[in-house]
Structure formats: C-alpha cells, structure tokens
Amino acid sequence: MASTAPATAPLDAGTPGNMADVRRSNLALVLGRVVQSPAGFHLTRAQLAAATGLTKASVSSIVLDLLDAGILREVGLSRQGERGRPGVGLELNPSRGVMGMEINVDYIAAGVTSLSGELVVKEVRERDNRDSASGAVMSALAALALGVRQAASALGVDVLGGGLAVPGLVEAGSSTVTVAPNLGWVDTKLDVARLLPGVPLGVSLFNEANAAALAELAHSPHGRDFLFISGEVGVGGGLVLNSELFTGPEGNAGEVGHIVVDPEGTPCSCGGTGCLETIAGQDAIFSAAGITVKGRTRTESMADLLGALAAGSPAALTAVQRAGRALGVAVASASRVVNVRAVVLGGHFAVLDQWLHGPLLESLAKYAPGALPPEHVITSTVGDAGALLGAAGSVVRSLVEAPYRLQA
Amino acid sequence: MASTAPATAPLDAGTPGNMADVRRSNLALVLGRVVQSPAGFHLTRAQLAAATGLTKASVSSIVLDLLDAGILREVGLSRQGERGRPGVGLELNPSRGVMGMEINVDYIAAGVTSLSGELVVKEVRERDNRDSASGAVMSALAALALGVRQAASALGVDVLGGGLAVPGLVEAGSSTVTVAPNLGWVDTKLDVARLLPGVPLGVSLFNEANAAALAELAHSPHGRDFLFISGEVGVGGGLVLNSELFTGPEGNAGEVGHIVVDPEGTPCSCGGTGCLETIAGQDAIFSAAGITVKGRTRTESMADLLGALAAGSPAALTAVQRAGRALGVAVASASRVVNVRAVVLGGHFAVLDQWLHGPLLESLAKYAPGALPPEHVITSTVGDAGALLGAAGSVVRSLVEAPYRLQA
DNA sequence: CTTATATAGTTCAAGCGATAAACTAACTTG
DNA sequence: CAAGTTAGTTTATCGCTTGAACTATATAAG
Structure with a gap:
C-alpha cells in the first residue's frame, strides 16, 4: 500500500522568507519523493537529485538531516550488476x-x-x-x-x-x-x-x-483533483484539489450531501430542502425501498436491501435508481462550481454501484454533458478503512x- | 480607487528552492504591502519593515531593487511634526x-x-x-x-x-x-x-x-473569499478563494450559470437541463417578462424591463422573482461545495437587485439555512467597468x- | 543655543543554504 | 589490472537575511 501523496511546503505567504524556509521546502521536496516512491523500491541520493532537480551535494546534506531525525534509513545497495558504484538505497524508517x-x-x-x-x-x-x-x-x-x-x-x-x-x-x-x-x-x-x-x-x-x-488520494488512480462522495447515514464529501484536501475558509467545503437536487423536495436534517441526503442517504433509501431499520443494525438493513435488489424488488430498484439520479444532479452542479475531473464513490454508494452507476451517468449526461468523462466516475479503491x-x-x-x- | 489585493508568491512546490526564491518572496511581500496601502498614504521603509516582519536592512535592499526597476518611487518626507528623523515616503511609480x-x-x-x-x-x-x-x-x-x-x-x-x-x-x-x-x-x-x-x-x-x-476583490469589502455572479446574456461566475481567483484544473470553475436549479427545467445552451442560466439569464428574464428583444439593443430591452417593473407588471415581477429564487438555489448549492462566505452580484443582477434581493434571500434560507449571513449577499461595488x-x-x-x- | 532623545536608514560582519567543480569511493568491463 | 562509469563527499563561492553598530535628521528639554 502506498502512502499519502506529498505536497511540498511553500513559503508562507505574508511572512518573511529566509533560508530556513528554503531548507524546509527542499527537505519536503526530497522526503516527498521518497514517500511517493513505490513500496519496496529504494531510491538513492543520486536518483533523488535527478528527480528533484537539486544538486547531489544538497541532497546529501538533506538526507543526512532526515537520517539524523530518524525519518529515513539506509538500506543495502541498489543497482547491483550495472556499471559504476552502486548507490545506497533509502527508505522510510520502518520503526x-x-x-x-x-x-x-x-x-x-x-x-x-x-x-x-x-x-x-x-x-x-x-x-x-x-x-x-x-x-x-x-x-x-x-x-x-x-x-x-x-x-x-x-x-x-x-x-x-x-x-x-x-x-x-x-x-x-x-x-x-x-x-x-x-x-x-x-x-x-x-x-x-x-x-x-x-x-x-x-x-x-x-x-x-x-x-x-x-486515503483515496494516496491510492489515487484519479489524479490530483477529484470529489469523493461517501454514502453513510448522511452523505459526506471530500474535495481534493491539486493533491490537497480543500476544506474552505470555515472548514465545511465539499459538503455535497446538502447540494439542492430537488427544489420541490422534502426537508433535510440540515434545515434545508431537497438536499442530496434526503434522497441518497441510507435512511432515505431504506425508507423508499421499504426496508425495516428499527431494531436492526445498519449492516443487517443493508443486507436486506441487497437481497431485495437481487430479488428484483421494484421498490428497492426505484429507490436506488432515484438516489443515482440525485447523485448525478449533485455531481453536475458541483462540477460547475469547482471543475472536478473525477468522482469517487464510497460507503454504500460503492456497495450499490451496480444499480446506481447507470442512473448516475444518465443523469450527469442530462444535466452537465461533457463536464467530466463517464469513466472518471469510479468507486472507492480503499473501502471501509x-x-x-x-x-x-x-x-x-x-x-x-x-x-x-x-x-x- | 485601490488596486488589486496582493498575494505574496510562494515557492513553487515541486521545484527546488534557493535563495533567489526567498528574494522573490520577500520582494512580493514588500511590494504587496505598498500596493495594499490606501491611495495617498505613503509607507516608509521603517513602516514596511514593521509591517512585514523583515529587518530594516532587508527592506532597504529590497526597496532599492524596486526603485531600480522603476516600480517604486520616493516621494518627499513623511511623519513631519513628530520626534526623530522623518522617513522617506514610497509610492508606486505613477509613470x-x-x-x-x-x-x-x-x-x-x-x-x-x-x-x-x-x-x-x-x-x-x-x-x-x-x-x-x-x-x-x-x-x-x-x-x-x-x-x-x-x-x-x-x-x-x-x-x-x-x-x-x-x-x-x-x-x-x-x-x-x-x-x-x-x-x-x-x-x-x-x-x-x-x-x-x-x-x-x-x-x-x-x-x-x-x-x-x-476587480471586486480589489475593492473588496467582502474579504478574501466570495463568489461573484454576473448576469449578462449568460450567467457567469468568478470564485475567489483566499484572495486568489480559483479557476480549477481546467479553468472553468466558478461557472455557476450552469448549476442545476430545476431538474424538471428546460434545456440550456450548454446542453444541460434546468441550469441557472435558463431562468436567470437575460434572454430568459426578457422572455418570461414579455419584453421584446428582436430589433432592439440590450440596453433598450433592459430599460423596458425596468419600466415594466416600476409600473408593477405582474409578468415582469414574476420573471425577476423567479430568477431571484433560482439564484438562491444556486448559491445554496455552491456554498455547500466550496463554503463561500459572501456573494457579490453584478451585471443585470445588480441592476435588478431591489426586486431580486428578497426572493434570493428567502430561497437561500429555505435551501441552505445558515450557510452564509444575509448581509453577505451584496451587489457589485465596481459596476460595468x-x-x-x-x-x-x-x-x-x-x-x-x-x-x-x-x-x- | 546646546544637549538629550527618538526615529530612519545604511553599513558591516556573520551565518546559512544552494551550487558547481573537484575529488574520493566502489563497482563493471575488457 | 587499467579504464570507464556511476555514487557520494568535500571545498570554495555566491547570495540573502540578520543583528548590531553606526550615521543622519528630526523634536524636546534645559
């Protein structure tokens, strides 16, 4: 399993920059490359210099700091069997x-x-x-x-x-x-x-x-910009822009669960009306599908829903398809605001993907044709954890x- | 008239940093303060040092560069009548x-x-x-x-x-x-x-x-984060986050004109359905209000609309109120995605504000209560230019x- | 009028980090 | 074993910020 994608630290805008900031930035640049490198593959100082654009001297000095700090560790020799002196492999300290x-x-x-x-x-x-x-x-x-x-x-x-x-x-x-x-x-x-x-x-x-x-970003086949939509009791979201989590000035950006998908819709727990969550949240789907929730765990209810879908229950199919269409509307609107290039579905949306996927794409094509290619709407690669x-x-x-x- | 708000340049992530980057960053920090300062008020080197946190020596060196580049100019003495040596005022080179x-x-x-x-x-x-x-x-x-x-x-x-x-x-x-x-x-x-x-x-x-x-940002009473919505033939938008224009990875973020505000609505020129523009664009409003467009300039048609509104035409009032409610839905959805803290209305939305404002706020309160305070929905301070x-x-x-x- | 005090701005030595080039180290090939 | 190749370190240099010392210019006090 790969780790989170790195983003080198820029100088803080609004505060004076000095050489310590340069050091921090380059430290982050080097360490970021190591974190990004595939598991089991050990970069050498020379490879890091080539990859980052820093000189070998700088990389040596930076790596020394990281070794001292106990963040990196030297691990055997790499590049054996080729010409020249073999480099010393570096890896994140496994302890x-x-x-x-x-x-x-x-x-x-x-x-x-x-x-x-x-x-x-x-x-x-x-x-x-x-x-x-x-x-x-x-x-x-x-x-x-x-x-x-x-x-x-x-x-x-x-x-x-x-x-x-x-x-x-x-x-x-x-x-x-x-x-x-x-x-x-x-x-x-x-x-x-x-x-x-x-x-x-x-x-x-x-x-x-x-x-x-x-977590999706770390395993990302979806690139640096995507919208993660998680189906739980509520509908949550996480917006990743330029490999950074974007939370907005007050911390609640990406709350796609409360995008308005039906102005004539029902009240939402947030006080709004016709939010995505009122159609695509777990309670909404269970209720529309006629699944019992009281006295059962969510896992049991979800199993019931999957059973009903497999059995071809019209109520269940309609409920899930409606959720899919609502997701399409929400993605259409969101993609206009922030120009998302990919959508990753998690939680129960991943579980229900085989029934949701079609209606979602149809709805997306109807409301925002060309906004993002259909193959960029995918399910979570990480799962529950x-x-x-x-x-x-x-x-x-x-x-x-x-x-x-x-x-x- | 003040100028654009500055944003100091961070080190580019992903590329090595060196001392030239520190210089560039601090140059931007100092120049940014000068640009930010109110017209007619001339900062001195000492004041810049205090404001930026740099030492006087650094500021002197940086100011020298900016003077050499012809960006800044020295202008008389400031702080007369107080104790101590008066400072030399600095201003942006007016030539x-x-x-x-x-x-x-x-x-x-x-x-x-x-x-x-x-x-x-x-x-x-x-x-x-x-x-x-x-x-x-x-x-x-x-x-x-x-x-x-x-x-x-x-x-x-x-x-x-x-x-x-x-x-x-x-x-x-x-x-x-x-x-x-x-x-x-x-x-x-x-x-x-x-x-x-x-x-x-x-x-x-x-x-x-x-x-x-x-331009709104430059004259900003709205802070560092807001959504500008411009009513023209189409409905355009500009998203400002952290005092930066946010255009998204492909350059078309902030296109609020194509947020879905009515899933049961009419086709849009973008190929979508029920976009904000189909209800709040100029053509949509003129058509719903029964205003002639053919053979007339837009200015003439707008004058007709304002006349009809003043005369209390039900069709005109309904058309504009409907546009206001649609704007409310769009702002509700957009504020969930990016957590906008203020909305600035321009173009015909500014002209029609007295009729739009109420329906917009009502609609916003219905679909996203508490998302942003009503007094943060304002009209353009810059106008047509x-x-x-x-x-x-x-x-x-x-x-x-x-x-x-x-x-x- | 002279001296004390306060503030603005410059000069200078020191420290630090990146760079480039020279150098040492370690391996493969012929 | 010598030549060639690549890895990593050492050294001198440069540029930038810093802090302290210093110069410059004003007001206030005696």
Missing part, C-alpha cells in the same frame, strides 16, 4: 508509525500504519456512540488507542502522531466538532491530545469523508511538509 | 501603467490604469462582434489598444502589460477560448501578444466574470508576484 483513529455511530477504531502506509495493527471496538457524551467516547477511544500503541510498540513501531476522523463537521484546523448529527454533538471541543500523550506530531481532527478522501487510513496518512503529510518538527 | 481590454458582444474596450489602479485613459468602441471572425475582432481591438496606449504615453504613463477579458471559457493559463457562445467562437486561439507589442509583462486572457471578480479593471489589475498582481520580471 516509525502513525495512528489513525475513528469515532463512528456504532464503533470506535484505532490502527497504526508505518510511514509508508502499511497497516501494522488495527483494532475495532463495537460501541453505540449515539447521544453518548463526547468525554465518555473519548475515554473509550483513549483506552483503545493506548492498547494499539503498545501493540505497535511491541512490533517495534513507535507512533509519531495521529489523526482522528469523526462523522461531523470540523472547524478548519481546530479540534472542535461544529455539529455531528448522528452522534448528537454540537460545538464539541475534543481533547484530542490525550489520545496519544507525548507524541511529537500531535493529533489532528478530521471530518470522516475528508479523511477518506485523503478509508477514514482510518486517511487520518493516519494525514500525519505523514504533515511530517513531509515540516520534517523539522521531529528534530526539535 | 507605469497596465492595460485592461475587453471584447464583448456589442463593443470592444481598452483602458489604462496606473499601478495603483487609477484609470488614466479609457475608450469604448461599439462593434457587433456576434459571429465575427476572431481575427477581425482582434485587429480592431489592436488598433484601439494602440490608440489608448499612445494616449497614456502622452500623459506620461508607460504600459507594462495587459489583460484581456472575453465572454467565454478560457483554458487555464493559456490564450485559447474554449467556447464563447455569444461570439460564436469555439476552441479559438487568440494572438493576444500582438495587442501590446513589446510590453515586458505580456498580455494574459481571462473570462469576463473572472476578471470582474478580481469590472471586467476591464480586473483584467488590468491582474497584471499588477502578476507584477507583485514576480517583480523580477521587470529587471531582466
């Missing part, structure tokens, strides 16, 4: 890792990946978090994270930092959840730091769909952008 | 200017502003460009631009570069018009360089609404971001 954590409606999870993105340990604990106080959930997660961290440590992997994904709106760059409807949280400040006491890179907070979008992996990968991204943070 | 040009359906225009954004000369020539070959239009514009350039020169203003605004989609960073429906152009490559032969900063091409959005001024201002922006280009 350093990052943790991804997730709070969802009916479970909490924590997992550690290496810096190159390979999953080392993962644990999921079922837990009904609906209307649970955030403090109680965080305590349970802290306990889970401690266990996973110790398990990773036993395997020789030291955790440098973590990311937490929650199903709700997150204020940009803060640790406050503005609103998480399915958890019943409003303006909830989370003490994320206590999940991983003492880690040098800290813990950051993400919206679930945004984190999953980052997306939010967890994306949250973990975000720590690697921040490490690449500011490698110096480890050396302090 | 340097930039040209804005515009090709529209029924006219061409060219104007020169100083680097600080004051209009020095402007000329508009009526000309029916509908289905006119691009070469012929460009020849006419080149002649007009030559005259305006000479007039500016006679007033002591030397033109450094130019921007051209056209009513059509522009491929990002190129000089190709992908499609301009009202001009009848498709995939048209424009030889923009010949409009201003020999200028050091060249000539760049913009979509009309995008250029107008840049927006595209021209924005195109000119874009040259100042590029000068700020890469001041070295003049010194070569």
